[in-house]
Amino acid sequence: MQIVFFGTPQFAIPSLKALIASDNKVLAVVTQVDRRRSRSGHLSPPPVKELAISENIRVLQPEKIKDPVFISELFQLKPDIIVVVAYGKILPPQILKLPHFGCINVHASILPKYRGAAPIQWAIIKGEKETGVTTMLMNEGLDTGDILMQESLEILESDNSETLSKKLSMKGASLLIKTIEGLKSGSLKPVPQHGMPSYAPPLKKEDGRIKWDAKAKDIWNFVRGMYPWPGAFSFLKNERIKIINVKPVDGKSIPGRIENISDKLIIGTGEGLIEILELQPEGKRKMNSKDFIIGRRLKEGDFFDNI
Numbered sequence: 001m002q003i004v005f006f007g008t009p010q011f012a013i014p015s016l017k018a019l020i021a022s023d024n025k026v027l028a029v030v031t032q033v034d035r036r037r038s039r040s041g042h043l044s045p046p047p048v049k050e051l052a053i054s055e056n057i058r059v060l061q062p063e064k065i066k067d068p069v070f071i072s073e074l075f076q077l078k079p080d081i082i083v084v085v086a087y088g089k090i091l092p093p094q095i096l097k098l099p100h101f102g103c104i105n106v107h108a109s110i111l112p113k114y115r116g117a118a119p120i121q122w123a124i125i126k127g128e129k130e131t132g133v134t135t136m137l138m139n140e141g142l143d144t145g146d147i148l149m150q151e152s153l154e155i156l157e158s159d160n161s162e163t164l165s166k167k168l169s170m171k172g173a174s175l176l177i178k179t180i181e182g183l184k185s186g187s188l189k190p191v192p193q194h195g196m197p198s199y200a201p202p203l204k205k206e207d208g209r210i211k212w213d214a215k216a217k218d219i220w221n222f223v224r225g226m227y228p229w230p231g232a233f234s235f236l237k238n239e240r241i242k243i244i245n246v247k248p249v250d251g252k253s254i255p256g257r258i259e260n261i262s263d264k265l266i267i268g269t270g271e272g273l274i275e276i277l278e279l280q281p282e283g284k285r286k287m288n289s290k291d292f293i294i295g296r297r298l299k300e301g302d303f304f305d306n307i
Contacts, residue, residue, distance in 0.1 A: 002027055003025065003026050004027050004074065004079040005026055005082075006030045006083065006091070007086055008031050008048055010047045010165075011165055012085040014169045017051070026055075029052035030074075071094060071095070079098070081100070081104060083104050084103055085172065103138040105136045109200070115143035122200035122225065126221070129154065130154055131152070132171070133171050134148075135172075148179045148188055149179050160223075207226075208226045209233060210222065210233065214270050215270055219274050234305070241281055241304075243279050244277075245278035247277060248274060251273040252273075253267075258299075264289065265289035
């Protein structure tokens with residue numbers, strides 16, 4: 001197969017590596033433009049671009065996906081198939097119709113559940129016990145195309161969005177190769193999606209604010225789902241605190257109230273308690289709760305709030 005690969009973040013790397021190692025040929029990689037780092041101001045290339053350059057693969061970075069010059073370049077490549085893994089933009093109809101075998105997307109959920117930009121985060125936030133990967137024949141809808149293959153994966157209590165993303169990216173790479181082989185041989189036929197769809201909209205930085213009146217278990221899922229980005233946070237005495245790792249514990253309290261600072265940092269919720277294990281004050285390093293408490297004038301009865 002002659003393939004053009006669309007992808008941008010680290011999640012797409014295993015799939016691109018799998019294609020490079022296969023007997024398929026990657027004609028070019030399409031990725032988003034370099035972005036400036038917020039602190040240094042230096043331009044930073046997407047991970048997919050760095051891998052492509054190291055493998056001497058042509059890189060295309062259109063600012064606009066409908067740019068006629070870019071569309072013309074794609075047509076000149078004459079790919080048999082286009083593979084899309086976390087590219088970050090919706091492909092227009094003229095691209096979807098270009099390759100003979102269509103455009104294949106690797107999506108990190110068991111469709112039709114969690115269509116959209118953040119399926120891994122939302123699966124954890126919603127307390128799912130299982131997720132997975134779908135390869136899909138793309139159409140003009142939002143993750144509504146016919147399914148090619150699916151594989152499930154258990155969500156462990158120790159998982160957060162970072163660890164689960166790594167697992168799903170590897171599973172997605174393996175499933176992608178199986179999908180392409182099935183399309184080559186003609187043994188794989190797309191089937192329509194069935195079941196009630198759910199959605200995983202993109203997350204913004206402000207979406208990480210913790211609601212302490214929620215159940216402790218829901219806050220635990222929320223913190224896991226929000227790590228590492230956009231990050232769960234709250235405020236303590238007007239200081240923004242990033243909450244990195246927590247666990248639910250039994251007990252009753254008032255939401256947001258600090259119940260214990262002697263040997264553990266225990267906070268009240270709408271149902272149950274939350275022990276904060278790891279956190280990060282704004283502009284400082286990550287630390288455990290004991291290090292956080294040292295040197296701070298905290299007392300039991302103080303509140304985390306949402307100002």
